[in-house]
Amino acid sequence: MRIAFYGSSLLSSYWNGAATYYRGLLKQLARRGYEITFYEPDAYDRQKNRDIDPPDWCKVVVYPASADAVASVIAEARHADVVIKASGVGVFDNELITGLVAAAPPDALRIFWDVDAPATLSEIRPQPDHPIRRALHELDAVFTYGGGEPVVAAYTALGAAACRPIYNALDPETHHPVMANARFAADLAFLGNRLPDREKRVEDFFLASAAALPDRSFLLGGSGWVDKAMPANVRYVGHVGTADHNAFNCSPMAILNINRDSMAENGFSPPTRVFEATGAGACLICDSWTGLEMFLEPGAEVLVARDGDDVTEIMRTLTREQASSIGQRGLVRVLRDHTYTNRAAEVDQLLRSGLAAKRRGNAA
Structure with missing residues (x-):
C-alpha cells in the first residue's frame, strides 16, 4: 500500500517538533509493508540542519518552496493509495490541502493529520471559508497528534467524517538510556x-x-x-x-x-x-x-x-x-x-479498514 505524506520535515528536527513523531510512526508503518514517500519543502534552513540522512524505510522528496514545485509534488498524489497532508508544513499549506484533496485518486484515502489540533481548531472555527474547513467534507478522516475527546468532538462538529487521535510515543531504537554527559x-x-x-x-x-x-x-x-x-x-x-x-x-x-x-x-x-x-x-x-x-x-x-x-x-x-x-x-x-509499534498497529488497522470500506462503496 502506497502512502504519500506531505509534512514539514522528516530529515530535520530544526524548528520542527513533529520530526520524531513522523519518524517513529512511519518507520513502523514501513515495517508493516507500507511504501511511503514523504514530501517536505526546502524551507526555514531545515535542510541545512538535517539530523538524519534519508532513511531506507521511506523515500524522501525535498522540493523548493515555490508554487511550481508545490504543484509538481501535489500531482504525485495520483499514484498513492493513502494521501496524507499534515498541518504546519510551513509553506503553501492552503494550496497543499486544497490541491491534494483534488489530486488524490477517487479510491484513495484522503487524510488531514493535525499535529497541533488545539491551535488549528482555534484558527479555523471562526473562518467558515478556511481551506481546511472546506476540505473537511471531502476528507475521509482527520488524525491528530493528540487532544482526546475534546478534539474529536470539535472536528466532528465542523464536519469531519471521522477523527482519531494518534498519540505521541517512544521509538526505543532512537530514545533510550545512555551514559551521562x-x-x-x-x-x-x-x-x-x-x-x-x-x-x-x-x-x-x-x-x-x-x-x-x-x-x-x-x-x-x-x-x-x-x-x-x-x-x-x-x-x-x-x-x-x-x-x-x-x-x-x-x-x-x-x-x-x-x-x-x-x-x-x-x-x-x-x-x-x-x-x-x-x-x-x-x-x-x-x-x-x-x-x-x-x-x-x-x-x-x-x-x-x-x-x-x-x-x-x-x-x-x-x-x-x-x-x-x-x-x-x-x-x-x-x-x-506507549511505543510507536503500538501506535502503528492502530494506524494500520484504521488505514486498511478505511480503504477497504471506501473501495467497497465506490464499487457499489
Missing part, C-alpha cells in the same frame, strides 16, 4: 524552542523556579533563547540535535516538560518529549494537564507540577535516588504501552 549536567533541564505560546509558561515553571533555588543548577536547551534574561544558575546550550537528546535526558537529575498554552488548556496532548525523556529513563516533571494519567501514573511514573511553585518544591526535596526510581518506573510503562 557532563555537557548536560544539571539538577533540572528543559528542552524546547522559544515560541510565543510557550514562553510565559517557561518563565513561570522553569526560570522562576531557578530564581527561587540559587543553589540548584538549571539547564535550558532549544532555539531562540539566546537573548532571554535568565538567572545566573541557568546555563543555556542552544539547539540540541536529536543525536544528543538521550544524553540531554540522561544527564540531569530531572527533566521538565512544559506544554504550549493551547495543548495545556485542551489536555490529552503529551508532546514527543514526554516519551523521549521517559524512554531514556529520565525522572520527568510534567506540567499538569487533563488526561496525563492516561499515559503515566502521577507520583509513581511522573511528577506533576501545577505551577512554578510546585516545581520549586519538588526540586527542593528531590533526591537522585528518588529521581532514578521514578525514571525507571516511567521507562517500564512507556516500553509496555
Whole structure:
C-alpha cells in the first residue's frame, strides 16, 4: 500500500517538533509493508540542519518552496493509495490541502493529520471559508497528534467524517538510556524552542523556579533563547540535535516538560518529549494537564507540577535516588504501552479498514 505524506520535515528536527513523531510512526508503518514517500519543502534552513540522512524505510522528496514545485509534488498524489497532508508544513499549506484533496485518486484515502489540533481548531472555527474547513467534507478522516475527546468532538462538529487521535510515543531504537554527559549536567533541564505560546509558561515553571533555588543548577536547551534574561544558575546550550537528546535526558537529575498554552488548556496532548525523556529513563516533571494519567501514573511514573511553585518544591526535596526510581518506573510503562509499534498497529488497522470500506462503496 502506497502512502504519500506531505509534512514539514522528516530529515530535520530544526524548528520542527513533529520530526520524531513522523519518524517513529512511519518507520513502523514501513515495517508493516507500507511504501511511503514523504514530501517536505526546502524551507526555514531545515535542510541545512538535517539530523538524519534519508532513511531506507521511506523515500524522501525535498522540493523548493515555490508554487511550481508545490504543484509538481501535489500531482504525485495520483499514484498513492493513502494521501496524507499534515498541518504546519510551513509553506503553501492552503494550496497543499486544497490541491491534494483534488489530486488524490477517487479510491484513495484522503487524510488531514493535525499535529497541533488545539491551535488549528482555534484558527479555523471562526473562518467558515478556511481551506481546511472546506476540505473537511471531502476528507475521509482527520488524525491528530493528540487532544482526546475534546478534539474529536470539535472536528466532528465542523464536519469531519471521522477523527482519531494518534498519540505521541517512544521509538526505543532512537530514545533510550545512555551514559551521562557532563555537557548536560544539571539538577533540572528543559528542552524546547522559544515560541510565543510557550514562553510565559517557561518563565513561570522553569526560570522562576531557578530564581527561587540559587543553589540548584538549571539547564535550558532549544532555539531562540539566546537573548532571554535568565538567572545566573541557568546555563543555556542552544539547539540540541536529536543525536544528543538521550544524553540531554540522561544527564540531569530531572527533566521538565512544559506544554504550549493551547495543548495545556485542551489536555490529552503529551508532546514527543514526554516519551523521549521517559524512554531514556529520565525522572520527568510534567506540567499538569487533563488526561496525563492516561499515559503515566502521577507520583509513581511522573511528577506533576501545577505551577512554578510546585516545581520549586519538588526540586527542593528531590533526591537522585528518588529521581532514578521514578525514571525507571516511567521507562517500564512507556516500553509496555506507549511505543510507536503500538501506535502503528492502530494506524494500520484504521488505514486498511478505511480503504477497504471506501473501495467497497465506490464499487457499489
